[in-house]
Amino acid sequence: MFGTYCRHMAVSVPRAWGHGRGVLDVARLHVRSYSGSSGGHYKVLVLGGGSGGIAMSARMKRKVGAENVAVVEPSESHYYQPIWTLVGAGAKTVRSSGRTTASVVPSGVKWIKSRVQEINPDKSTVRTDDGKEISYQYLIVALGLQLHYEKIKGLPEAFEHPKIGSNYSVKTVMKTWKALQDFKEGNAIFSFPNTPVKCAGAGQKIMYLSDAYFRKTGKRPKANVIYNTSLPVLFGVKKYADALWKLVKARDLNVNLRHNLIEVRPEKQEVVFEKLDSPGETVVYEYEMLHVTPPMGPPEVLKGNLLADPNGWLDVDKDNLQHKTYPNVFGIGDCTNLPTAKTAAAVAAQSSVLDRTISKVMKKEKPDKKYDGYTSCPLVTSYNTVILAEFDYDGQPLETFPVDQSKESRIMYHMKADVMPHLYWHGLLKGLWGGPGPYRKIMHLGMK
Template identity: 55%
Template structure:
């Protein structure tokens, strides 16, 4: 027994000190960087086309969120838990989940280095890493979130503070900001403003509130048709719009927000606030910005019609991290995931890439808890509407589309790689007379 005990102890020590290979392969047919909407939907499509364990998704998070619903969470219309699913539950069947972060892209060598130091090689790379929030670029943040009235619907850790701010509102300025940087879901900063207007009206506080939209943008919306409708909304509801202002500092001790004038950045305007909803500056991940995949602005440099990289033919990208010249929304990703997958598979088989992206994107602009303007448009900022009605008008039916239909499509179709946008239904509803 003593001899056996000695041998077993030695074996345990030997096994403990041995260096084991990682729990995943070091090479895949396709590596997808990012497990958000784009990465999961493309992964599902490619796994079906290529077979089991040919596709890997690099994603560190345990949770996957349906972020378009956070506007409604902030207004108390939905719960945060309704927007969350475990990442393991949405990860496509047949895909290898590498639960790690991207440390470095090496497209010249067809490899991705993980944050852990391990290297993964690929034949094809899909970049779908979205954009990161940078609250810290605003002086006084993120610490100011621990003080009354400061909130943001853009993060699961701050979205509930929006409802708290509405509940605690007494009187004064309710300010909603829009930054100078590109952002995801650019309609969201004003959606919560309209819902806040309704909330304060229902609770008898609206006459004590001065609601303001302080935006770094030049106007309320980029598409003329919807801009005209939204201008009427803010006018009718006595909401002030101040354009060309970029939030640069929050002073919670005095409840002041400092904005730089874009026309003259050295000049600032300071506003007192009772409620301050912040849309933070955003940027792509450092791994993208530091790589040869990026353009001068730090976004993945892709062909606008095919989503293929301009320099590296075996690299494709979609979503918020790209320089595709359209609004960054889940609806845009819904179209891009189908087009990207088809073009990647065509390139892999040395066939022409025939799928073309026209820049379709959509922004359901909630104007109350029972009305919505459903903006849909293309690269040319021309309306590209699905339904055979004027979607520039506030409608209860469009609210139902936003609150009920789109979440169903997201969880049950888009993430499973079975939704490529409403193009077919648009043609059907317009009797084939629409794109």
């Protein structure tokens, strides 16, 4: 809902339904022979067991029956990643963020515990890393994205040293909390990379929480808090950016725009940033604490695949989430090229639209429900306040509540920390939560 989830941009122009393939082509998908596939055949095959994959598995189970649905996912653990912002600040535990994959895969749905090695949309087959070939009638790609710490010189090896952490990985989130606790005096530096990312606000959320922690423990006078971002703005939506700039100035936080982290030197406790507006120019900082938001990119299996755009992201129609070339392929979440911020709040809204799209395609009808790009980022500004950013494809606020959500709110913090995890596990992953759209209309008396 209200987006306590936090996870660029190629705007696509929808073509006629079928995107170059006629209704007869779709019909052939229904009658193709699938003999000889060692991995079996499924009416709906889901790639990825993250928030989008599990949510769609649950929805497809209700649509076509559990025995006709399979999800390919190699990991034995499933994490509610949005809570890691609070884990890194000591407000929540890592344990509270995770459950077994077996417990979240819908009962009766086949869990194929493998990694996707190859996707062949022309043959409607997927090959896994154990050599099995699985055929499908409909494919839902929900593979998320990849973290690329290795693209920063010195990482990930530098995580073996103290004073450095990252809330974007279960392996390094507790190192953030340790670095925060051990801080004595000096620079506390927070980075944001020059790539698409999931939860674009998380890099600065931990800065606000660290500032609050330093104030609470009496260390703030000796701390120089620095946020170096590759972006030309503090936040992509002006309404919330304006509110955050006021907060930054009031708390004496240092923000440097167009600074991209390229190297970590843990032995010297130094970091190197490139100035993106001055090619070739770099600046070196010493640090007492460092939080890294890593560069990110599309899943390896999609790069160069027929399903991907030139940048490696799944190439889907931004309105209905159907693939632009292959009408029996669909996408959801971070792996897609949908021009909106990559968050689990976006996944929730997308799941509702995609459910409707697939229903229409299965009936050989034209998809009729449109995704407006809704996404959300609860910007945690202290241990008890949140600025709840909600917006659409155009970067226009799309707020659920009839209040000014650019103002810090204790109620929104409670929603982020306590309500939304429950809604995630028992709503989104069960295929029962499709975002706050219907509630927004009620809250605004039908005016939105």
